[in-house]
Amino acid sequence: MVNTEKWVSFSPAGTLVPTYECFNRCGYCNFRVDPGQDSWLSLSAAEQQLRTWRDRAIIEALILSGEVHPQSPRRAAWVQHLIDLCQLALDMGLLPHTNAGPLSYEEMAQLRPVNVSMGLMVEQVTPTLRQTVHRHAPSKDPTLRLQQLAWAGELRIPFTTGLLLGIGETREDWVETLEAIAQIHETWGHIQEVILQPHSPGQGQTWTGASLPATALIDSVSLARQILPADIALQIPPNLIAQPDMLFACLEAGARDLGGISPKDEVNPDYPHPQHDQLQHCLAAEGWQLRQRLPVYPQYDAWLPQPLQVAVGNWRSRLQAPPPSLDPLPLPTSQMR
Numbered sequence: 008m009v010n011t012e013k014w015v016s017f018s019p020a021g022t023l024v025p026t027y028e029c030f031n032r033c034g035y036c037n038f039r040v041d042p043g044q045d046s047w048l049s050l051s052a053a054e055q056q057l058r059t060w061r062d063r064a065i066i067e068a069l070i071l072s073g074e075v076h077p078q079s080p081r082r083a084a085w086v087q088h089l090i091d092l093c094q095l096a097l098d099m100g101l102l103p104h105t106n107a108g109p110l111s112y113e114e115m116a117q118l119r120p121v122n123v124s125m126g127l128m129v130e131q132v133t134p135t136l137r138q139t140v141h142r143h144a145p146s147k148d149p150t151l152r153l154q155q156l157a158w159a160g161e162l163r164i165p166f167t168t169g170l171l172l173g174i175g176e177t178r179e180d181w182v183e184t185l186e187a188i189a190q191i192h193e194t195w196g197h198i199q200e201v202i203l204q205p206h207s208p209g210q211g212q213t214w215t216g217a218s219l220p221a222t223a224l225i226d227s228v229s230l231a232r233q234i235l236p237a238d239i240a241l242q243i244p245p246n247l248i249a250q251p252d253m254l255f256a257c258l259e260a261g262a263r264d265l266g267g268i269s270p271k272d273e274v275n276p277d278y279p280h281p282q283h284d285q286l287q288h289c290l291a292a293e294g295w296q297l298r299q300r301l302p303v304y305p306q307y308d309a310w311l312p313q314p315l316q317v318a319v320g321n322w323r324s325r326l327q328a329p330p331p332s333l334d335p336l337p338l339p340t341s342q343m344r
């Protein structure tokens with residue numbers, strides 16, 4: 008018998024990459040290229056991608072970018088390009104979620120009207136990482152990232168953050184990072200979900216660290232569930248968990264979301280996302296039911312600017328509508344003659 012309590016959500020997503028160029032060099036990154044080595048995604052190329060996704064029942068446009076230096080003369084044009092891509096996605100009926108690294112308060116305020124939620128990983132608050140995997144990544148300064156979380160709260164932007172696990176930190180560091188997130192959420196109440204992201208080595212990275220063991224991921228989920236308030240959902244990426252048993256153990260420990268499932272995981276291109284129906288089939292074996300969600304959690308709908316509320320409302324009614332029945336309903340006998 009199916010246990011109706013066992014629900015796990017995901018967001019049908021497609022990823023737009025405004026640019027792979029990034030002035031940081033995180034040791035674990037399989038995404039970045041050097042500044043000047045990549046052209047920016049044109050609006051017409053973006054439109055083509057968005058059109059194919061719309062036809063595939065995709066709802067979220069995840070805008071995930073390499074970073075242009077805050078002092079670069081190209082910074083303002085890059086932010087304007089992010090806004091234009093989000094507006095295009097909205098015009099085509101998709102719901103944007105942007106994670107483009109740390110932004111200034113003004114830049115976040117500019118992106119707010121065109122995003123139903125935004126995101127930035129804290130990674131870890133551990134200062135020693137500045138000497139190791141983050142040695143050439145000034146934007147991974149934990150103070151900068153926590154500041155961004157607080158600004159998002161001040162601006163009432165529904166927010167996604169998370170921890171990158173297995174990059175040289177300790178379990179005590181996990182506690183500190185989770186407590187820092189919990190504390191900011193206590194003030195602003197805007198953190199909709201926390202991603203527990205296991206470091207997963209790929210072909211392009213410079214650092215030779217191993218994958219996070221699955222047992223450690225399960226432990227991090229339990230710890231996060233203890234430290235974070237219950238209104239923050241815990242997200243785990245199914246493509247980075249090799250064994251179904253380990254995925255089930257994470258769900259038992261309190262994970263309730265599988266994140267954006269897209270045709271390509273741009274961050275971890277060596278680990279393709281499972282198809283929705285494969286995932287559904289796998290989860291059903293242990294009585295878990297898969298549910299689609301939007302990139303904004305329902306409790307934050309009222310925070311959104313009016314035009315975004317309309318776009319989100321349209322999608323909510325489509326998700327809530329009962330599936331069309333295959334056979335027409337029988338007419339009541341009085342109407343049959």
Ligand SMILES: O=c1nc2n(C[C@H](O)[C@H](O)[C@H](O)CO)c3cc(O)ccc3cc-2c(=O)[nH]1
Nearest residue numbers: 018069104106126127167266267272274302
């Ligand atoms: O496909 C991916 N989606 C990633 N996403 C997408 C994410 O799962 C969804 O966009 C959100 O859950 C909103 O629906 C991120 C979003 C963030 O705000 C921060 C980090 C990530 C990381 C990834 C990632 O590594 N791969």
Ligand SMILES: C[C@H]1O[C@@H](n2cnc3c(N)ncnc32)[C@H](O)[C@@H]1O
Nearest residue numbers: 035036128171204205206207208274
């Ligand atoms: C977008 C997010 O993707 C995560 N990220 C970057 N590189 C890797 C990797 N090799 N394995 C897992 N996650 C990674 C970081 O946490 C970043 O903030």
Ligand code: SF4
Nearest residue numbers: 029031033036039073
């Ligand atoms: S992880 Fe993000 S900030 Fe770090 S190098 Fe890659 S794209 Fe740049």
